[in-house]
Amino acid sequence: MKMIPEEWSKLSFAYYPTNYNVRCYYRDGKWGNVEISSSENIIMHISATALHYGQEIFEGLKAFRGQDGKIRIFRWQNNWERMNFSARGILVPEVPKEIFEDSITKVITLNKEFIPPYGTGASLYIRPLLIGTGAKLGVAPADEFLFMIFVSPVGPYFPTGFKCVDVKIERNVDRAATLGTGQFKIGGNYAASLVSGRQAYDEGFKMALYLDAKEKKYIDECGPANFFGIKNNTYITPDSSSILQSITNMSLRTLAKEAGLKVEQRKMPVEELSELEEAGACGTAAVITPIKSIHDKEQGKIYTYGNEPGEWSVKLYRKLQSIQFGDESDKYGWITEL
Numbered sequence: 001m002k003m004i005p006e007e008w009s010k011l012s013f014a015y016y017p018t019n020y021n022v023r024c025y026y027r028d029g030k031w032g033n034v035e036i037s038s039s040e041n042i043i044m045h046i047s048a049t050a051l052h053y054g055q056e057i058f059e060g061l062k063a064f065r066g067q068d069g070k071i072r073i074f075r076w077q078n079n080w081e082r083m084n085f086s087a088r089g090i091l092v093p094e095v096p097k098e099i100f101e102d103s104i105t106k107v108i109t110l111n112k113e114f115i116p117p118y119g120t121g122a123s124l125y126i127r128p129l130l131i132g133t134g135a136k137l138g139v140a141p142a143d144e145f146l147f148m149i150f151v152s153p154v155g156p157y158f159p160t161g162f163k164c165v166d167v168k169i170e171r172n173v174d175r176a177a178t179l180g181t182g183q184f185k186i187g188g189n190y191a192a193s194l195v196s197g198r199q200a201y202d203e204g205f206k207m208a209l210y211l212d213a214k215e216k217k218y219i220d221e222c223g224p225a226n227f228f229g230i231k232n233n234t235y236i237t238p239d240s241s242s243i244l245q246s247i248t249n250m251s252l253r254t255l256a257k258e259a260g261l262k263v264e265q266r267k268m269p270v271e272e273l274s275e276l277e278e279a280g281a282c283g284t285a286a287v288i289t290p291i292k293s294i295h296d297k298e299q300g301k302i303y304t305y306g307n308e309p310g311e312w313s314v315k316l317y318r319k320l321q322s323i324q325f326g327d328e329s330d331k332y333g334w335i336t337e338l
């Protein structure tokens with residue numbers, strides 16, 4: 001398959017078939033060898049725990065093609081660590097680092113032709129998956145598991161690209177319980193956000209912003225991304241037991257500090273939204289999605305931040321992207337060159 005440059009730059013954030021994926025099975029208490037597959041299907045037992053009891057973990061990261069033609073994978077070690085953190089959270093065996101590294105190297109190398117060229121704004125999205133395949137009827141963890149990775153060339157998460165979006169505060173649905181599974185990247189959390197996410201979208205918002213489930217006083221995160229705000233030369237982002245530890249957010253905190261901002265990771269009361277100079281969502285898919293307004297319908301409030309991305313959102317976005325695409329050297333050890 002060959003795409004012409006105009007097609008690369010028209011890609012959206014969607015599944016696009018590639019040539020190969022990789023798979024590794026856990027049976028009899030141990031991981032097997034990394035296998036290469038050209039099938040987009042998996043055969044699974046009808047009573048697999050992934051289908052019934054939510055033993056389903058996924059990850060998301062990206063590889064970028066630089067101007068020099070080199071392929072750069074961004075912080076895969078952190079995704080490996082987070083996947084195993086999720087695994088411990090739902091009784092799934094951890095994947096050894098060598099298997100993760102071998103898998104990611106193989107799947108990217110085998111699908112090189114799908115890595116979008118530099119300058120198109122597109123990149124290769126990498127989706128590791130770790131699921132319970134063993135059969136159980138009663139509620140229990142499986143005995144057999146499958147780890148796999150597939151990839152897809154992607155464009156921006158929002159077709160509008162780096163443009164400001166409207167966001168809605170969701171007060172009628174909890175995405176994740178305070179002492180629940182919000183810190184794990186598992187399917188159940190996303191299932192819990194589908195109805196409210198769709199409703200927000202139907203009402204004209206790009207995302208729902210969830211609050212802490214216990215008190216409804218503090219900001220948690222958006223459906224597919226962490227939240228941050230800028231005020232008084234400070235980058236502020238919520239600390240919560242029910243949100244995903246975003247690797248993009250970790251990176252932005254480092255870059256913000258280096259650029260001279262103070263960085264605070266703490267509880268963010270909803271009222272603080274009125275004091276922010278800039279607001280944004282951050283994650284692998286969109287890097288930064290600047291926010292122009294946040295609507296808190298139940299409280300009759302609208303917080304606005306202007307129609308154009310703020311100064312710091314632009315600076316941080318550009319800085320992170322230029323490291324990812326290799327325009328700037330990586331002094332942080334975030335990039336693995338293939």
Ligand SMILES: Cc1ncc(COP(=O)(O)O)c(C=O)c1O
Nearest residue numbers: 224225226244246247248283284
């Ligand atoms: C719920 C949620 N929060 C935050 C993020 C951002 O995390 P990361 O920056 O590691 O992609 C994601 C996306 O992966 C997500 O799904």
